[in-house]
Amino acid sequence: DTNCHVVQYDLKQLLSLDGTVNHSYQPTIHKTACEDFCVSPNTSEITVITKEGILSQTHNPSTTVDLKTLEFGKLGTQYGTIETLGGYYVVASYNASTQSIAYSVFSEQLDILGFATKPSANQMVQNMLLYQRQDTLHILAANEANTVDVLLFNDTTEKGKVKVHLIRSIAVSGATYLRGLVWRVESQEALLCGLPGVKSLKMN
Numbered sequence: 001d002t003n004c005h006v007v008q009y010d011l012k013q014l015l016s017l018d019g020t021v022n023h024s025y026q027p028t029i030h031k032t033a034c035e036d037f038c039v040s041p042n043t044s045e046i047t048v049i050t051k052e053g054i055l056s057q058t059h060n061p062s063t064t065v066d067l068k069t070l071e072f073g074k075l076g077t078q079y080g081t082i083e084t085l086g087g088y089y090v091v092a093s094y095n096a097s098t099q100s101i102a103y104s105v106f107s108e109q110l111d112i113l114g115f116a117t118k119p120s121a122n123q124m125v126q127n128m129l130l131y132q133r134q135d136t137l138h139i140l141a142a143n144e145a146n147t148v149d150v151l152l153f154n155d156t157t158e159k160g161k162v163k164v165h166l167i168r169s170i171a172v173s174g175a176t177y178l179r180g181l182v183w184r185v186e187s188q189e190a191l192l193c194g195l196p197g198v199k200s201l202k203m204n
Contacts, residue, residue, distance in 0.1 A: 006030040006037055006046060006058065030058045038084045047089055047110075053079040055091065055110055065110045067093065075102045075115060078124065081141075085130040088113070088137055088153070092125035101125060103139065105153045105164055113155060114163030123147070127180040131187035131203070140190060140201075146175040148192065148201065172199060 001007050008028040015021060035051040046058040053067035053075070067075045076095035083090050089106040101123065104115035120143065129140045139151040148170045153163055172178065178194035181201075192199040 001029075003031075004034045005032060006034050006048060008046065008058075032056065032058075035080050036082050038082050038089070040084055042087075047082065047084060049079050049082045049091060051079060053077075053093070055082075055089075055106070057110070063110055065106070065112075067091065067104070070104075070112055071115060074098075074117065075104055076100075081125045081127055083128045083130050086132050086137065088130075088155075090128060090130060090137075090139055090153075092128060092141055094120075094124050101141075101143070101149070103141065103149075103151055103164060103166075105137070114153060116151060116162070116164040116166050118149060118166055118169065120147075125149075126178055129181045129183060129190055133187075138187075138203075140181055142178045142181045142192065142194075144178065146172045146178060146194075148172060148178070148181070170201070175199065 014025045032048050033050045034048045037046055037048045039046055049055050055065040055067060057063060067079060076093035078094040081092040087108040091104045093102045095102055099121050100117045101120045102115055102117045105113045107113055123143045123145050126142045126144060131138050135154060135156050137153040141149040150167045152165045152167055172192055176195045178192060180193055181190045184191050188203055190201045192201055
C-alpha cells in the first residue's frame with residue numbers, strides 16, 4: 001500500500017463462486033517498510049526486503065537478517081530486488097562504495113549460502129527471473145541500462161568453494177533502458193521490457 005506495507009488478500013474468502021464480493025472481508029496487513037517482496041510458489045509464504053537491507057518472512061517475523069552486516073559489507077548499501085524458487089531466495093543489491101552489483105543466495109531459513117559481485121557503475125537490478133535445471137539454480141537479472149546478467153548457483157558445491165557464478169553479461173542491442181524481465185515460456189524464453197521496445201531472450 002502507500003505506506004509500503006504488504007497487503008495480503010485471500011481470494012477464496014473475498015470472492016464467491018457466483019461472482020459476489022464479501023464486503024466484510026478484511027485483508028491481512030503486514031506492517032513492514034517493504035521495498036520488494038516475493039511469494040513462494042509452493043507455500044504462498046511472503047518474504048520481504050526493506051530499502052535498509054532487512055530481510056524477513058511474514059510467516060516467521062522473529063527471523064530477520066540485516067544484509068549490511070553480512071560478508072564484511074560486500075552485499076552493498078542499496079537493496080531493492082528479491083526472488084525465490086525451490087526454497088532459495090536471491091537478492092540483488094548495489095554497493096556504491098565499490099560501484100558493483102551483489103547477487104546473494106539464501107536458504108529457506110535465510111542463511112546466506114553464497115554471493116557474487118559484478119562491477120557496474122550506477123546500475124541497479126530491476127528484477128530477476130529464476131529457473132532450475134537438475135541441481136542448478138539459474139538467475140537472469142535485468143540491469144537498469146541495457147544488460148542482462150546470467151548467473152548459476154549450485155548448493156552441491158564442496159564447502160568453501162564459490163557457489164554463485166556470474167556466467168556472462170548480455171548487452172541488449174539497441175536498448176537504452178530495461179524495465180524488467182517476464183517469462184513468455186517459463187524457463188525457456190523471456191521477454192525484455194524497456195526502451196525502445198520488447199525483445200526476446202531464449203534459454204539454451
